[in-house]
Amino acid sequence: MSLMNNLSTSMISSSSSTFLAPTSFNSSRTQSVSVPLKSINIVKCVATPQEQQNAYKTKVSRNANIAKLQAGYLFPEVARRRAAHLLKYPNAQVISLGIGDTTEPIPDVITSAMAKRSHALSTLEGYSGYGAEQGEKALRAALASTFYRNLGIEDDDIFVSDGAKCDISRLQVVFGSNVTMAVQDPSYPAYVDSSVIMGQTGQFQKDVEKYGNIEYMRCTPENGFFPDLSKVARTDIIFFCSPNNPTGAAATREQLTRLVKFAKDNGSIIVYDSAYAMYMSDDNPRSIFEIPGAKEVAIETASFSKYAGFTGVRLGWTVIPKQLLFSDGFPVAKDFNRIVCTCFNGASNIAQAGGLACLSSEGLEAMQEVIGFYKENTKIIVETFNSLGFKVYGGKNAPYVWVHFPGRSSWDVFSEILEKTHIVTTPGSGFGPGGEGFIRVSAFGHRENVLEACRRFKQLYN
Amino acid sequence: MSLMNNLSTSMISSSSSTFLAPTSFNSSRTQSVSVPLKSINIVKCVATPQEQQNAYKTKVSRNANIAKLQAGYLFPEVARRRAAHLLKYPNAQVISLGIGDTTEPIPDVITSAMAKRSHALSTLEGYSGYGAEQGEKALRAALASTFYRNLGIEDDDIFVSDGAKCDISRLQVVFGSNVTMAVQDPSYPAYVDSSVIMGQTGQFQKDVEKYGNIEYMRCTPENGFFPDLSKVARTDIIFFCSPNNPTGAAATREQLTRLVKFAKDNGSIIVYDSAYAMYMSDDNPRSIFEIPGAKEVAIETASFSKYAGFTGVRLGWTVIPKQLLFSDGFPVAKDFNRIVCTCFNGASNIAQAGGLACLSSEGLEAMQEVIGFYKENTKIIVETFNSLGFKVYGGKNAPYVWVHFPGRSSWDVFSEILEKTHIVTTPGSGFGPGGEGFIRVSAFGHRENVLEACRRFKQLYN
Numbered sequence: 003m004s005l006m007n008n009l010s011t012s013m014i015s016s017s018s019s020t021f022l023a024p025t026s027f028n029s030s031r032t033q034s035v036s037v038p039l040k041s042i043n044i045v046k047c048v049a050t051p052q053e054q055q056n057a058y059k060t061k062v063s064r065n066a067n068i069a070k071l072q073a074g075y076l077f078p079e080v081a082r083r084r085a086a087h088l089l090k091y092p093n094a095q096v097i098s099l100g101i102g103d104t105t106e107p108i109p110d111v112i113t114s115a116m117a118k119r120s121h122a123l124s125t126l127e128g129y130s131g132y133g134a135e136q137g138e139k140a141l142r143a144a145l146a147s148t149f150y151r152n153l154g155i156e157d158d159d160i161f162v163s164d165g166a167k168c169d170i171s172r173l174q175v176v177f178g179s180n181v182t183m184a185v186q187d188p189s190y191p192a193y194v195d196s197s198v199i200m201g202q203t204g205q206f207q208k209d210v211e212k213y214g215n216i217e218y219m220r221c222t223p224e225n226g227f228f229p230d231l232s233k234v235a236r237t238d239i240i241f242f243c244s245p246n247n248p249t250g251a252a253a254t255r256e257q258l259t260r261l262v263k264f265a266k267d268n269g270s271i272i273v274y275d276s277a278y279a280m281y282m283s284d285d286n287p288r289s290i291f292e293i294p295g296a297k298e299v300a301i302e303t304a305s306f307s308k309y310a311g312f313t314g315v316r317l318g319w320t321v322i323p324k325q326l327l328f329s330d331g332f333p334v335a336k337d338f339n340r341i342v343c344t345c346f347n348g349a350s351n352i353a354q355a356g357g358l359a360c361l362s363s364e365g366l367e368a369m370q371e372v373i374g375f376y377k378e379n380t381k382i383i384v385e386t387f388n389s390l391g392f393k394v395y396g397g398k399n400a401p402y403v404w405v406h407f408p409g410r411s412s413w414d415v416f417s418e419i420l421e422k423t424h425i426v427t428t429p430g431s432g433f434g435p436g437g438e439g440f441i442r443v444s445a446f447g448h449r450e451n452v453l454e455a456c457r458r459f460k461q462l463y464n
Numbered sequence: 465m466s467l468m469n470n471l472s473t474s475m476i477s478s479s480s481s482t483f484l485a486p487t488s489f490n491s492s493r494t495q496s497v498s499v500p501l502k503s504i505n506i507v508k509c510v511a512t513p514q515e516q517q518n519a520y521k522t523k524v525s526r527n528a529n530i531a532k533l534q535a536g537y538l539f540p541e542v543a544r545r546r547a548a549h550l551l552k553y554p555n556a557q558v559i560s561l562g563i564g565d566t567t568e569p570i571p572d573v574i575t576s577a578m579a580k581r582s583h584a585l586s587t588l589e590g591y592s593g594y595g596a597e598q599g600e601k602a603l604r605a606a607l608a609s610t611f612y613r614n615l616g617i618e619d620d621d622i623f624v625s626d627g628a629k630c631d632i633s634r635l636q637v638v639f640g641s642n643v644t645m646a647v648q649d650p651s652y653p654a655y656v657d658s659s660v661i662m663g664q665t666g667q668f669q670k671d672v673e674k675y676g677n678i679e680y681m682r683c684t685p686e687n688g689f690f691p692d693l694s695k696v697a698r699t700d701i702i703f704f705c706s707p708n709n710p711t712g713a714a715a716t717r718e719q720l721t722r723l724v725k726f727a728k729d730n731g732s733i734i735v736y737d738s739a740y741a742m743y744m745s746d747d748n749p750r751s752i753f754e755i756p757g758a759k760e761v762a763i764e765t766a767s768f769s770k771y772a773g774f775t776g777v778r779l780g781w782t783v784i785p786k787q788l789l790f791s792d793g794f795p796v797a798k799d800f801n802r803i804v805c806t807c808f809n810g811a812s813n814i815a816q817a818g819g820l821a822c823l824s825s826e827g828l829e830a831m832q833e834v835i836g837f838y839k840e841n842t843k844i845i846v847e848t849f850n851s852l853g854f855k856v857y858g859g860k861n862a863p864y865v866w867v868h869f870p871g872r873s874s875w876d877v878f879s880e881i882l883e884k885t886h887i888v889t890t891p892g893s894g895f896g897p898g899g900e901g902f903i904r905v906s907a908f909g910h911r912e913n914v915l916e917a918c919r920r921f922k923q924l925y926n
Contacts, residue, residue, distance in 0.1 A: 269523025
């Protein structure tokens with residue numbers, strides 16, 4: 003999902019130089035290739051404690067779980083290195099293929115619906131206040147019929163949200179601190195981070211680059227990026243993303259059938275992240291609920307972000323079938339509903355109007371065009387690396403290309419590419435130790451930038 | 465803040481009758497007074513465990529903290545009683561003055577800005593993807609200069625959010641499960657609920673109607689709705705709302721100075737909820753940061769909901785001064801920033817465009833008009849109850865009127881009013897044991913409905 007998250011506009015950095023590590027950077031020096039590149043400011047989401055000797059301190063202890071989070075974590079580190087690069091090369095025409103942020107305009111059929119809803123809020127008939135925290139009925143119904151027709155998912159199993167990332171954290175609040183969890187290794191960092199924050203894990207173990215008490219399910223080319231379940235310990239929760247971020251791998255029907263059986267045998271709950279399902283080219287399931295029995299063991303999170311360019315508009319959804327029960331028989335959906343009611347007030351009504359427009363026949367067609375554009379980008383990137391003799395994974399079912407640099411450090415490759423081509427990628431090891439030796443190249447970008455990046459890759463590696 | 469939260473569209477209720485307690489209700493029978501009343505569906509945010517004997521159950525234990533939440537909590541209970549009332553009187557012209565939900569259209573200067581931003585997202589120049597999780601720079605700057613000028617609050621101390629309720633929960637995630645907390649009694653239920661969810665409390669004690677390990681600071685007419693701090697035990701966190709929901713009381717400068725001193729002496733952190741600050745008529749502080757030294761002990765949450773009718777648009781903000789430090793010297797703002805980066809992706813860019821328009825000179829004027837309208841409603845309600853000989857509190861600095869029915873049960877009064885006038889209010893005891901004997905009457909409503917409600921109150925109590 004979001005890789006731009008931690009790269010975005012500075013928080014504490016701008017006005018207090020003593021308060022921040024010296025990473026402030028004036029992004030105005032970033033220059034355009036052919037289409038203006040977004041200005042990037044740097045934020046430091048984690049900082050090391052700084053004793054402020056003479057300052058007043060409260061007597062409130064810092065949350066020990068949050069203190070476990072690693073300072074040198076992926077995105078702040080990428081941001082720091084990018085910033086350092088731009089200080090060194092102030093005129094560099096930097097291209098970002100590191101960030102999973104959409105770049106193409108939202109189709110007019112969708113933005114017009116949002117504009118219409120905005121204007122309606124100025125009328126007596128069109129005004130609406132608090133909506134249902136679970137989302138507007140029409141949108142829930144449209145989601146059910148568009149994505150889950152004939153899968154036994156009902157409108158009221160669907161919770162509309164302000165994005166999958168937000169729902170992942172709300173799910174963690176539902177689960178609490180006493181559950182155990184498994185993640186694909188490599189995986190989207192929000193699963194592990196939110197688990198650490200909730201106190202489900204031990205400390206970070208530097209030698210293995212893992213947190214204690216998390217089961218890392220290794221996904222490599224050798225196992226087709228699907229974990230060897232016979233070697234996976236039982237956990238309460240299993241986070242599973244397909245098509246996968248970062249590897250781009252999509253699990254087959256047979257693999258997902260095994261995963262569901264594994265969960266069922268263990269009494270585990272799968273949190274299935276399907277944020278890239280519409281990028282699927284192969285005939286793999288687009289929803290975990292295509293697998294018989296999944297409703298008793300799985301939750302699915304999804305998002306409009308990468309389909310409609312809604313990364314800034316904020317709209318997603320989570321499916322929790324009423325058949326999914328805790329060990330005492332209590333429905334998981336009811337506790338999620340309680341959290342949604344207490345900790346959230348629903349997605350913006352304007353964004354929901356946009357979501358409904360996305361699911362109209364015109365909207366679906368328009369989304370497919372946007373997705374097709376990014377898939378074309380992906381193809382260009384895959385062909386470039388293939389032509390250079392690299393082993394390339396992903397790219398077919400997801401907007402990410404996972405390039406293998408055997409025996410090399412991800413960070414070294416990241417630095418080499420940045421230094422010599424001014425292209426920002428994402429080092430695979432940032433997604434977990436299983437990503438070491440890989441680079442993730444994102445296909446989100448204007449065509450001119452993607453083509454220029456590929457020219458530079460060819461210059462570097464030819 | 466939001467009282468509509470838990471009253472809104474049904475979640476699990478609509479399609480599975482066995483899954484839900486029998487509270488489903490077809491709201492189409494609700495009829496209009498003079499302006500169409502919003503249709504109300506019923507949701508049950510808490511349910512009792514139902515063993516599903518033959519159903520598959522996972523082996524994941526239900527989160528014991530969430531299980532502590534009371535089934536008979538305020539809003540589901542109000543919703544149930546309203547539903548029962550409408551079943552009994554299908555043609556009743558129900559007026560809701562229970563819900564703190566805005567009813568008046570949003571000024572055009574604000575919705576036009578949101579529509580413009582929506583359309584711009586369809587252009588190459590106007591498109592934006594992931595924004596800063598902390599909010600757009602221009603909005604943070606406008607918030608700082610509008611609400612905190614000369615108070616030493618800087619742009620980067622301000623975090624834009626999708627609403628104060630959401631930020632309260634994110635703050636609780638920052639604090640974690642090992643802190644102690646105090647609340648005003650009565651108080652907005654989200655403080656206590658989010659504390660229970662995070663595991664900061666003991667079980668609910670039915671005899672005193674309090675959760676263990678929470679310090680309830682009694683606020684009554686006798687103490688001018690300001691707690692006797694000499695009797696308040698030290699806690700890590702102190703939630704304090706002024707102007708207050710539900711009592712409508714606003715703390716004076718002298719009282720807030722005492723509160724800040726109390727926090728400083730104890731090393732506590734105040735979470736100051738100022739969601740109704742613009743409703744202030746008296747010369748009381750509108751921000752806790754007007755009190756010298758508050759930046760070292762206080763956080764402030766705020767919202768556009770009740771100023772601009774943004775309850776459905778979703779936009780708020782939280783101020784965490786960089787001077788606020790945990791006991792180890794680590795800045796609270798940095799951990800909040802980490803949570804915002806990991807568990808949130810920023811408020812909708814369209815809502816933020818609306819927020820920026822709110823803070824233009826035209827927008828501020830338009831908001832003042834909306835607020836003035838609701839204040840006029842408040843005056844009508846206050847005068848009505850005064851004329852009937854009731855002791856009435858609040859109403860001057862907040863859109864809530866706190867009516868005393870000495871010696872009577874809040875729920876009995878609620879039922880009496882509903883039964884005899886078809887008006888929904890909120891029983892004071894739902895906000896904590898200190899609210900017993902009171903009814904909260906909300907001033908959010910169309911003028912015709914407020915006038916009609918007051919006619920009915922006069923018929924009932926004359």
